[in-house]
Amino acid sequence: MPTPSFVHRPDETTRGAWQAALPLLIPPVAWLASLGLSWLLQDFTCTASATAGAPAPETALLLVLMGMNAVLLLITVVSGFFSVRALRAGHRARAPLMSFLGLSGCALAVLFGFGIVLIMAMPLVLEVC
Amino acid sequence: MAQDMAISAAEFERIYDKPPGLRGFFTSVQHKAVGTRYMITAFAFFLIGGLEAMLMRTQLAKPGNDFLSAESYNELFTMHGTTMMFLFAIPFIEGLATYLLPLQIGARDMPFPRYNVFNYWCYLFGGLLLYGSFLVDLVPDAGWFAYVPLSGPEFADKSMDIWLFGLTLAEIAAVGAAIEIIVSVLKTRAPGMSLDKMPIFAWTMLSVAVLIIVAFVPLIVASLLLELDRSVGTAFFNQDAGGDPLLWQHLFWIFGHPEVYVMFLPGAAIMSHVIPIHARHRLVAYPFVVVAVIVTAIMSLGLWVHHMYVTGLPPLTLTFFTAASMSISLASGIQIFAWIATLWSGRPRFTVPMLFALGFIITFVAGGITGVMVASASFDSQVHDTYFVVAHFHYVIIGGLLFPVFAALYHWWPKFTGRMVNDMAGYASFALIFLGFHLTFFPMHLTGLWGLPRRVYTYDEYMGVETVNLLSTIGAFVMAVGVLIFSVALVYAWRCGRPAPRDPWGGDTLEWATESPASSSNWPTIPVVTDRHPLWAPDRDTTESHRTMRDAFDHRPTTVRVSPLTTVLSASPDGAMRLASPTVWPLLPAGGLIVIALGLLLEIYPIAFVGITVVAIGLLGWARKVEIDNGEASTAPVGGRYPIEARGSRAIGWWAAWCLVAVLTVGMATIVLSALFLQVNAGNWPQEPLGAPLLTAAGGLCAIVGLLACRQGSRHGMTQHAPAGSRRAHLVAAGIALVAGVVLLALLLTIWVQAGKDPTAHAYDSSVMLLLGTQALTVLFALGTTVAAMIARVMQVRDLRPALLLQNAAIAWVAVLIAWALSWVATDLLPVAVI
Numbered sequence: 021m022p023t024p025s026f027v028h029r030p031d032e033t034t035r036g037a038w039q040a041a042l043p044l045l046i047p048p049v050a051w052l053a054s055l056g057l058s059w060l061l062q063d064f065t066c067t068a069s070a071t072a073g074a075p076a077p078e079t080a081l082l083l084v085l086m087g088m089n090a091v092l093l094l095i096t097v098v099s100g101f102f103s104v105r106a107l108r109a110g111h112r113a114r115a116p117l118m119s120f121l122g123l124s125g126c127a128l129a130v131l132f133g134f135g136i137v138l139i140m141a142m143p144l145v146l147e148v149c
Numbered sequence: 150m151a152q153d154m155a156i157s158a159a160e161f162e163r164i165y166d167k168p169p170g171l172r173g174f175f176t177s178v179q180h181k182a183v184g185t186r187y188m189i190t191a192f193a194f195f196l197i198g199g200l201e202a203m204l205m206r207t208q209l210a211k212p213g214n215d216f217l218s219a220e221s222y223n224e225l226f227t228m229h230g231t232t233m234m235f236l237f238a239i240p241f242i243e244g245l246a247t248y249l250l251p252l253q254i255g256a257r258d259m260p261f262p263r264y265n266v267f268n269y270w271c272y273l274f275g276g277l278l279l280y281g282s283f284l285v286d287l288v289p290d291a292g293w294f295a296y297v298p299l300s301g302p303e304f305a306d307k308s309m310d311i312w313l314f315g316l317t318l319a320e321i322a323a324v325g326a327a328i329e330i331i332v333s334v335l336k337t338r339a340p341g342m343s344l345d346k347m348p349i350f351a352w353t354m355l356s357v358a359v360l361i362i363v364a365f366v367p368l369i370v371a372s373l374l375l376e377l378d379r380s381v382g383t384a385f386f387n388q389d390a391g392g393d394p395l396l397w398q399h400l401f402w403i404f405g406h407p408e409v410y411v412m413f414l415p416g417a418a419i420m421s422h423v424i425p426i427h428a429r430h431r432l433v434a435y436p437f438v439v440v441a442v443i444v445t446a447i448m449s450l451g452l453w454v455h456h457m458y459v460t461g462l463p464p465l466t467l468t469f470f471t472a473a474s475m476s477i478s479l480a481s482g483i484q485i486f487a488w489i490a491t492l493w494s495g496r497p498r499f500t501v502p503m504l505f506a507l508g509f510i511i512t513f514v515a516g517g518i519t520g521v522m523v524a525s526a527s528f529d530s531q532v533h534d535t536y537f538v539v540a541h542f543h544y545v546i547i548g549g550l551l552f553p554v555f556a557a558l559y560h561w562w563p564k565f566t567g568r569m570v571n572d573m574a575g576y577a578s579f580a581l582i583f584l585g586f587h588l589t590f591f592p593m594h595l596t597g598l599w600g601l602p603r604r605v606y607t608y609d610e611y612m613g614v615e616t617v618n619l620l621s622t623i624g625a626f627v628m629a630v631g632v633l634i635f636s637v638a639l640v641y642a643w644r645c646g647r648p649a650p651r652d653p654w655g656g657d658t659l660e661w662a663t664e665s666p667a668s669s670s671n672w673p674t675i676p677v678v679t680d681r682h683p684l685w686a687p688d689r690d691t692t693e694s695h696r697t698m699r700d701a702f703d704h705r706p707t708t709v710r711v712s713p714l715t716t717v718l719s720a721s722p723d724g725a726m727r728l729a730s731p732t733v734w735p736l737l738p739a740g741g742l743i744v745i746a747l748g749l750l751l752e753i754y755p756i757a758f759v760g761i762t763v764v765a766i767g768l769l770g771w772a773r774k775v776e777i778d779n780g781e782a783s784t785a786p787v788g789g790r791y792p793i794e795a796r797g798s799r800a801i802g803w804w805a806a807w808c809l810v811a812v813l814t815v816g817m818a819t820i821v822l823s824a825l826f827l828q829v830n831a832g833n834w835p836q837e838p839l840g841a842p843l844l845t846a847a848g849g850l851c852a853i854v855g856l857l858a859c860r861q862g863s864r865h866g867m868t869q870h871a872p873a874g875s876r877r878a879h880l881v882a883a884g885i886a887l888v889a890g891v892v893l894l895a896l897l898l899t900i901w902v903q904a905g906k907d908p909t910a911h912a913y914d915s916s917v918m919l920l921l922g923t924q925a926l927t928v929l930f931a932l933g934t935t936v937a938a939m940i941a942r943v944m945q946v947r948d949l950r951p952a953l954l955l956q957n958a959a960i961a962w963v964a965v966l967i968a969w970a971l972s973w974v975a976t977d978l979l980p981v982a983v984i
Binding site: 048148 | 343344345436437439440443444447448450451454462463464465466468469470472473475476479480716717718719721798825826828829830831832983
């Protein structure tokens with residue numbers, strides 16, 4: 021559990037600053053990775069196969085896309101979980117900054133998590149290549 | 150110490166005053182002067198861009214009109230788009246932020262005032278270069294998007310080169326301003342202004358600045374690729390030689406779509422200030438508005454493909470971006486609901502800023518709805534390149550940016566000038582602008598759905614769109630009259646308006662606590678913040694540490710310009726920053742850049758070399774001036790406890806250096822991904838590595854040596870503000886890094902010569918040249934920072950400052966290492982790893 025000093029002044033130490041800031045940074049990075057890598061892997065693999073006249077590894081690509089997005093979603097959910105903890109710690113200690121960071125982290129995890137689910141669902145609906 | 154002796158308030162302000170007259174014009178670096186210049190210049194460009202729009206609307210008033218030739222029409226729509234996007238919207242927002250942020254967050258200036266004014270000069274010169282095209286009858290005409298091959302060497306003349314150089318200068322300015330804003334918001338907030346108490350405008354400008362760094366650098370890279378294709382004959386966009394015109398669209402829209410949000414988000418932030426103040430109620434759901442700003446900024450980076458739905462990309466690719474495009478509407482919706490709830494909960498006053506705010510909500514929501522429509526690939530394929538899209542983005546941009554800018558001007562004009570603007574003129578201009586806007590752009594939805602393509606200079610009578618086009622033209626003139634009244638009212642108020650009180654609207658944020666206009670120093674006494682709405686909250690007990698900082702900075706220091714620094718999350722007292730004094734030096738490198746551009750455009754290369762010399766002299770003179778200003782007495786800790794020179798993340802230079810590393814990394818990553826894109830799309834990409842493993846490895850070794858030398862050197866004399874005998878260690882460290890840099894440059898040249906590549910023959914060869922060239926540029930950047938550290942070492946007696954500059958140089962060497970690694974991936978790994 022965070023110490024009271026950490027809750028009131030998270031940037032007193034470098035570790036505390038990172039601990040407080042990471043739940044704000046992880047969901048956006050996870051969503052960007054989900055979109056960027058999904059596009060990069062799918063589009064570039066299919067295009068490269070077509071250019072080379074080789075069959076596209078559709079099943080393998082589908083599995084990679086699903087697996088990668090599942091991991092990114094999990095990371096986002098875990099980040100949201102830590103934000104909930106920060107929010108509760110902030111409320112308990114009457115530390116508005118920590119409460120704000122916790123609430124923002126939760127909301128970011130929900131919104132970006134939803135975004136990852138939308139991206140993840142697409143290969144299940146359409147052909148991979 | 151002399152600087153601790155008390156002086157009068159007037160004497161204190163004189164330290165921050167700008168020099169009078171012409172000298173002041175060329176040497177002033179204070180944020181209010183720079184911000185004002187940005188806004189005036191941008192508004193002038195806005196009026197010119199508006200005039201171009203009027204000429205186009207006159208041409209389109211009736212079918213088969215010959216008011217303009219097809220060529221003139223192409224030139225006008227190119228310059229209209231370019232002007233509004235690059236010369237008005239972004240610079241105006243950056244000017245507003247430059248003026249307002251220090252007032253809102255309780256700082257005496259922005260962290261790097263000279264860099265700030267350098268960016269302004271780059272922007273001004275870029276704009277003048279673009280409009281200089283009218284003087285030589287070489288006006289760009291390939292559209293503001295400059296699609297290849299229309300803008301390539303085959304179809305476009307010298308006008309395109311003018312466009313590319315002018316644009317790049319403006320983009321360099323935008324990226325520089327973004328770095329300034331990031332450091333400003335993170336480190337220079339008043340004590341107590343923790344992240345949960347930060348104004349929405351500051352949150353937004355922070356998000357937007359990050360967005361600019363990630364999104365604008367790809368456009369600079371794209372401009373470089375196109376210019377190389379045009380002037381050197383490289384093959385990046387030449388399909389016969391492994392290139393691909395579609396690469397331009399990817400790079401342009403990776404910039405272009407976030408650009409829309411770079412405009413909209415500050416507009417929304419203005420609303421988050423105007424609506425609560427004029428509704429006399431706190432902004433409802435502040436944390437969710439902050440979240441919405443962050444989500445919008447990040448998601449905007451992943452939407453670019455929805456501009457490319459009809460380019461033949463695979464269906465699954467399109468759906469990824471459709472999903473992202475739909476997701477972002479959630480975030481925008483949160484902000485809209487927050488404003489409506491604030492209006493609902495408050496007691497709104499229908500002032501001029503409030504009317505523009507209401508106009509914004511109505512217009513932007515309409516534009517947002519059509520945005521969701523065109524985010525669907527199937528609908529977009531029907532209306533792509535029709536007037537429906539023109540209507541949509543004008544609803545978003547004029548609704549999302551121009552209405553808020555007009556609201557902001559009325560709202561903050563008393564703070565800028567100390568004068569109130571006439572209300573009747575404001576009501577009249579709002580009515581004309583709002584009605585004129587909807588009369589102009591609503592009919593365009595219909596013309597688009599009825600099949601009128603955009604970017605055509607005339608249309609036939611049989612299309613049945615003459616009435617709606619005439620309505621659009623009438624609306625445009627009504628809107629223009631509104632803008633004219635608005636502009637005249639502002640100028641009149643500035644010269645003859647009635648004096649404005651400190652806080653004419655009953656505002657909540659810090660800027661309303663300053664005089665109107667704010668004094669030269671902004672804050673002779675540094676404010677201590679205990680609430681999100683400091684002017685609406687009763688005075689609360691401040692902490693001991695905050696009070697101590699306020700007392701230490703109260704009308705102090707008395708000889709130099711200094712502002713407090715606080716920690717990133719909780720805004721606890723963390724140190725102080727020395728603010729730069731007026732100087733002409735930043736003008737020189739900016740002037741040198743425009744001379745280089747002119748030399749290259751005229752193909753008179755000695756002129757370009759003169760420009761390079763001017764840049765070099767300017768930078769050296771600038772560095773020397775910095776060291777003269779940062780003598781031992783002027784950098785002593787404020788009040789004996791707030792250090793001006795501190796190591797690591799306590800120093801503003803540390804943050805700026807990492808921002809520059811981010812810029813270079815994004816640039817290099819863009820080039821590598823471009824090469825990968827070309828590789829997977831080209832059937833004839835070489836499948837062998839570059840073939841210089843030893844030389845490449847030696848290059849990496851040089852980067853590591855440079856990094857380690859600077860890092861090791863920075864550890865000497867890092868702890869105290871006094872000489873500690875580290876001179877030799879610093880000189881040796883900088884010397885080793887300089888040698889490593891020169892050797893690395895030589896190695897890059899050798900690799901290029903040995904590889905025997907012809908950059909005009911194939912896109913792979915072009916990529917190799919660009920990657921090695923960009924690496925060399927990164928090395929030059931690291932060498933520059935190392936030379937700056939060396940100058941500091943030679944000129945300073947104490948050890949701390951050279952040690953800090955070596956620390957920054959070490960960060961620059963990290964950029965060299967990243968560039969080397971990414972370059973190796975593209976030249977040696979990918980050709981083997983990708984089929």
